[in-house]
Amino acid sequence: MISLRNLKKSYINGANAVHVLKGIDLEIAKGEMVSIIGPSGSGKSTLLNVLGILDNYDEGEYYIDDVLIKDLSANQGAYYRNQFLGFVFQSFNLLPFKNAMENVALPLYYRKIKRKERNEIAKHYLEQVGLADRWHHLPSELSGGQNQRVAIARAMANKPKLILADEPTGALDSKTSEEIVSLFKKLNQEGITIVVVTHDMHVAEQANRIIRINDGIIDHAGY
Amino acid sequence: MIAILVSWGIFMLVFLLGAGKGLQNGVERQFQGFAKNTMWIWTWKTAMAYNGLPPGRVINLDLDDYQQIKTKLKGIEEITPRLGLWGTLVNRKEKNGSYNVLGIDASYFKIAQLELLQGRYINESDVKEKKKTIVIGKIVAENLFKPDEEILGQYLNIKGVYFKIVGVFASKSFGEEAKDDEEAIFLSYSAVQQSFNFGNRIGNLIVSIADGYDSEDIKIEIKKVLNANHRIHPDDDMAIGAWSSQAQFKIFNGLFMGINGFIIFVALGTIFAGMIAISVIMMITVKERTREIGVRKALGATPSSIVLLIMQEALFINIISGIFGLIAGVFLIDKLGQVLETMGFENEYFYNPEVDLSVAVAALFALILSGLLAGLFPAINAAKIKPIEALRAD
Numbered sequence: 124m125i126s127l128r129n130l131k132k133s134y135i136n137g138a139n140a141v142h143v144l145k146g147i148d149l150e151i152a153k154g155e156m157v158s159i160i161g162p163s164g165s166g167k168s169t170l171l172n173v174l175g176i177l178d179n180y181d182e183g184e185y186y187i188d189d190v191l192i193k194d195l196s197a198n199q200g201a202y203y204r205n206q207f208l209g210f211v212f213q214s215f216n217l218l219p220f221k222n223a224m225e226n227v228a229l230p231l232y233y234r235k236i237k238r239k240e241r242n243e244i245a246k247h248y249l250e251q252v253g254l255a256d257r258w259h260h261l262p263s264e265l266s267g268g269q270n271q272r273v274a275i276a277r278a279m280a281n282k283p284k285l286i287l288a289d290e291p292t293g294a295l296d297s298k299t300s301e302e303i304v305s306l307f308k309k310l311n312q313e314g315i316t317i318v319v320v321t322h323d324m325h326v327a328e329q330a331n332r333i334i335r336i337n338d339g340i341i342d343h344a345g346y
Numbered sequence: 347m348i349a350i351l352v353s354w355g356i357f358m359l360v361f362l363l364g365a366g367k368g369l370q371n372g373v374e375r376q377f378q379g380f381a382k383n384t385m386w387i388w389t390w391k392t393a394m395a396y397n398g399l400p401p402g403r404v405i406n407l408d409l410d411d412y413q414q415i416k417t418k419l420k421g422i423e424e425i426t427p428r429l430g431l432w433g434t435l436v437n438r439k440e441k442n443g444s445y446n447v448l449g450i451d452a453s454y455f456k457i458a459q460l461e462l463l464q465g466r467y468i469n470e471s472d473v474k475e476k477k478k479t480i481v482i483g484k485i486v487a488e489n490l491f492k493p494d495e496e497i498l499g500q501y502l503n504i505k506g507v508y509f510k511i512v513g514v515f516a517s518k519s520f521g522e523e524a525k526d527d528e529e530a531i532f533l534s535y536s537a538v539q540q541s542f543n544f545g546n547r548i549g550n551l552i553v554s555i556a557d558g559y560d561s562e563d564i565k566i567e568i569k570k571v572l573n574a575n576h577r578i579h580p581d582d583d584m585a586i587g588a589w590s591s592q593a594q595f596k597i598f599n600g601l602f603m604g605i606n607g608f609i610i611f612v613a614l615g616t617i618f619a620g621m622i623a624i625s626v627i628m629m630i631t632v633k634e635r636t637r638e639i640g641v642r643k644a645l646g647a648t649p650s651s652i653v654l655l656i657m658q659e660a661l662f663i664n665i666i667s668g669i670f671g672l673i674a675g676v677f678l679i680d681k682l683g684q685v686l687e688t689m690g691f692e693n694e695y696f697y698n699p700e701v702d703l704s705v706a707v708a709a710l711f712a713l714i715l716s717g718l719l720a721g722l723f724p725a726i727n728a729a730k731i732k733p734i735e736a737l738r739a740d
């Protein structure tokens with residue numbers, strides 16, 4: 124489903140370029156749950172952002188379902204993100220002035236789904252993550268774990284092919300982390316492909332496959 | 347923040363415009379007593395010797411002057427003498443009062459801004475036949491008659507001569523001027539001449555000037571005639587006096603233009619300052635929302651939807667706050683007018699402040715439009731940056 128061929132990316136810092144991704148080759152099959160680990164600064168987030176079409180890359184190729192994702196226009200990028208991808212961030216990235224339901228409904232807004240239907244769907248997914256009774260709460264009125272569950276519901280709302288999570292448990296205690304990971308596993312069992320970047324080996328071990336990145340290249344892709 | 351600014355800007359604008367209008371209305375009302383292009387001509391003493399005649403001669407206008415000016419000069423629409431017995435004791439039965447008794451020609455009623463309440467005005471045959479008929483002002487009638495008493499056909503005793511009332515009138519002016527009008531008694535100048543021994547004299551002249559003629563030109567022409575008739579030195583400025591409402595009006599017009607200019611200047615300044623302030627605030631707002639924009643982009647927002655989002659919100663805030671300011675301004679101006687009225691505040695130069703709503707609405711649009719324009723560029727910039735950069739912002 125996902126295929127990276129010799130993908131390279133560098134940041135230009137003044138005169139010198141920092142090579143962050145130095146030739147990544149990676150295949151992720153449909154329905155897999157993959158975790159990415161590696162030391163800090165090794166390029167995990169950068170890779171995930173490229174996968175999420177939030178950032179561009181310099182060389183190589185990136186395919187989703189055999190569609191080459193390269194040099195997309197802003198509108199194409201927006202379309203693919205909306206149709207194929209769901210995001211879960213370490214810091215949740217919920218809109219603070221919208222309640223849980225409205226946050227979950229946001230990707231559907233960009234699918235031009237009517238408000239009433241949007242809210243129905245949003246409530247359905249909040250139920251899936253166990254927050255049916257909290258739909259009207261603002262992010263500030265929810266705990267970190269609850270916020271992350273709202274974020275996961277939002278990532279699910281547009282039925283993505285792939286959910287990308289960058290340290291989704293980084294801001295949570297171990298018990299809450301456990302709940303979030305089992306939520307991911309549940310989603311994965313329903314058929315959604317999931318890529319999780321994490322520092323936490325407990326989290327990483329829940330995946331079908333652990334990919335380790337070191338200094339911009341994959342040095343281990345075990346099962 | 348934007349809301350307060352827009353509200354305040356529109357409010358100030360409306361208030362200023364309203365106050366300016368009040369000033370203008372007040373002064374304009376001052377000129378309602380007579381038609382706008384009216385001129386008064388009076389005489390006094392000569393200041394200069396001329397043709398062997400000494401200075402200090404008293405000049406009196408007479409019927410010849412009247413006839414000559416009336417028939418020979420172009421540009422005069424109406425002309426009438428006004429021969430006054432100022433503050434004369436008038437008796438009726440056991441009641442009396444002191445009023446201005448003024449001798450005029452029938453044309454006076456075409457110049458003065460009066461309104462007939464009963465009967466008729468003095469007409470040409472009254473003048474020709476020197477009839478002892480009078481029309482009286484509303485206040486005179488109220489003072490000398492009981493409310494339900496018949497007025498027309500009754501007689502008033504003016505200095506021992508009995509005059510028959512044929513009409514009652516009110517003034518169309520305001521304040522002091524209306525009182526002056528309504529405390530007057532009018533009769534034909536010929537009757538005044540005959541009854542009170544004025545001989546040939548006609549007092550003052552009141553002239554209304556035809557459209558397209560300049561009061562200054564007419565004034566010069568009239569002075570020429572009178573100087574010749576009375577052998578006055580052409581440069582003598584004391585013997586003949588003239589005052590024209592047009593000249594006065596011009597001065598006030600200039601003043602208005604000044605005031606209006608100032609108000610427009612302040613208004614434009616307000617709008618301009620508002621535009622700049624809104625621009626800055628829009629930029630800050632967009633900056634603050636960069637992370638939100640990043641989140642929206644991650645979820646599938648296109649650049650144009652981001653621009654639209656920011657524009658819609660700017661438009662909404664601007665319209666709501668602008669309308670609020672507009673209403674507050676109009677309301678305050680209205681209240682001000684009412685308060686002035688109920689307090690009996692009789693300032694002659696400030697009356698009925700009001701706002702030209704179309705101007706205020708135009709200003710509102712200007713501010714809203716500038717708010718949108720101001721928001722447009724930061725919005726487009728925000729829409730252009732990569733999602734990951736927007737997400738990194740904090």
Ligand SMILES: Nc1ncnc2c1ncn2[C@@H]1O[C@H](COP(=O)(O)OP(=O)(O)OP(=O)(O)O)[C@@H](O)[C@H]1O
Pocket residue numbers: 134135136141143161162163164165166167168169170
């Ligand atoms: N916008 C940027 N400009 C320049 N350099 C960057 C930028 N973003 C990341 N880098 C650099 O790229 C390298 C990889 O960063 P990245 O965030 O991918 O690391 P990471 O593996 O996610 O680390 P961590 O575990 O700490 O999150 C780092 O050396 C970082 O300094």
Ligand SMILES: [Mg+2]
Pocket residue numbers: 167168169
């Ligand atoms: Mg990272």
